[in-house]
Amino acid sequence: ATPVSIMVGSGKAAEMGVLFRKGEALQTLQQAQVIALDKTGTLTKGKPELTDLRTEEGFEEAEVLRLIASLEQKSEHPIARAIVRAAEARGLELVEPQGFEALPGFGVSAQVGIYRVEVGADRYMARLGLDVSPFAAEAQRLADEGKTPLYAAINGKLAAIVAVSDPIKEGTPEAIAALHRQGFKVAMITGDNARTAQAIARQLGIDEVLAEVLPDGKADAVKQLQDKGYRVAFVGDGINDAPALAQADVGLAIGTGTDVAIETADVILMSGDLRGVPNAIALSRSTLRNIK
Numbered sequence: 001a002t003p004v005s006i007m008v009g010s011g012k013a014a015e016m017g018v019l020f021r022k023g024e025a026l027q028t029l030q031q032a033q034v035i036a037l038d039k040t041g042t043l044t045k046g047k048p049e050l051t052d053l054r055t056e057e058g059f060e061e062a063e064v065l066r067l068i069a070s071l072e073q074k075s076e077h078p079i080a081r082a083i084v085r086a087a088e089a090r091g092l093e094l095v096e097p098q099g100f101e102a103l104p105g106f107g108v109s110a111q112v113g114i115y116r117v118e119v120g121a122d123r124y125m126a127r128l129g130l131d132v133s134p135f136a137a138e139a140q141r142l143a144d145e146g147k148t149p150l151y152a153a154i155n156g157k158l159a160a161i162v163a164v165s166d167p168i169k170e171g172t173p174e175a176i177a178a179l180h181r182q183g184f185k186v187a188m189i190t191g192d193n194a195r196t197a198q199a200i201a202r203q204l205g206i207d208e209v210l211a212e213v214l215p216d217g218k219a220d221a222v223k224q225l226q227d228k229g230y231r232v233a234f235v236g237d238g239i240n241d242a243p244a245l246a247q248a249d250v251g252l253a254i255g256t257g258t259d260v261a262i263e264t265a266d267v268i269l270m271s272g273d274l275r276g277v278p279n280a281i282a283l284s285r286s287t288l289r290n291i292k
């Protein structure tokens with residue numbers, strides 16, 4: 001492509017809210033074979049809501065919510081914000097936790113008053129030596145609804161199962177359908193529960209799921225797809241998406257996402273709407289066709 005035609009293409013793209021940081025991204029984008037997308041904040045709104053809370057015998061619902069919300073006040077994770085909002089909506093009095101610790105991709109812990117409180121994924125509970133099988137059926141049911149099941153432990157005892165649900169963004173189903181029509185394979189890369197990820201992938205018609213990927217493992221997940229022989233475009237928004245954006249043959253960041261993601265990407269989608277991805281591809285195709 002000549003520089004002038006690239007400029008013309010980029011100008012049209014900018015009108016559509018797609019910013020090509022490098023001219024060569026016009027080319028690499030349409031050469032991609034797999035479009036891999038982060039789930040939370042990219043396919044979904046990234047603003048989950050607490051939907052379910054079921055306690056084990058001997059634990060009281062409001063008290064468990066008060067304790068876990070007190071703990072989650074110290075976490076920046078969207079799941080933490082959902083739990084805190086739910087507690088506040090019920091007018092619960094939160095207290096300041098002591099000795100807060102976060103284990104990225106697993107969960108969080110702290111001392112809340114006289115209680116040791118832990119919240120996280122099943123793999124976090126496994127690390128703590130806690131058996132979550134009493135909630136196995138409930139967890140499956142929740143995950144099949146596309147919700148993320150989490151567990152709370154109080155003083156070393158399994159106390160509750162909690163679920164959060166993160167709505168799919170408005171433009172996402174149409175964007176996936178358009179990418180399929182354009183001939184791409186579509187993949188999802190997420191730190192979330194595998195069963196939850198599968199349920200969401202099924203809803204959206206996503207072809208391949210890489211789930212329970214740890215925060216520093218997303219670049220590896222992209223590499224796995226590349227090792228299968230695919231040229232990969234990765235779309236993400238978070239801090240932990242930056243290495244994957246760099247690893248991909250072309251990286252696309254959501255303009256409403258974190259600065260690191262935006263700085264690492266080759267293409268920026270100014271709005272959070274994923275329809276920008278097929279639009280950008282259509283445009284890069286027609287631009288390059290015009291100059292041949």
Ligand code: ADP
Pocket residue numbers: 039040072075076077079080104105106107108119120121122148149150190191192193213214215
């Ligand atoms: P994602 O960005 O896809 O949600 P993360 O790696 O941030 O992936 O988190 C993976 C999982 O770790 C979450 O789905 C959740 O089960 C658990 N987790 C992480 N942080 C927290 C937290 N503050 N509270 C509860 N669970 C958490």
Ligand code: MG
Pocket residue numbers: 038039040041042046236237238
């Ligand atoms: Mg994200």
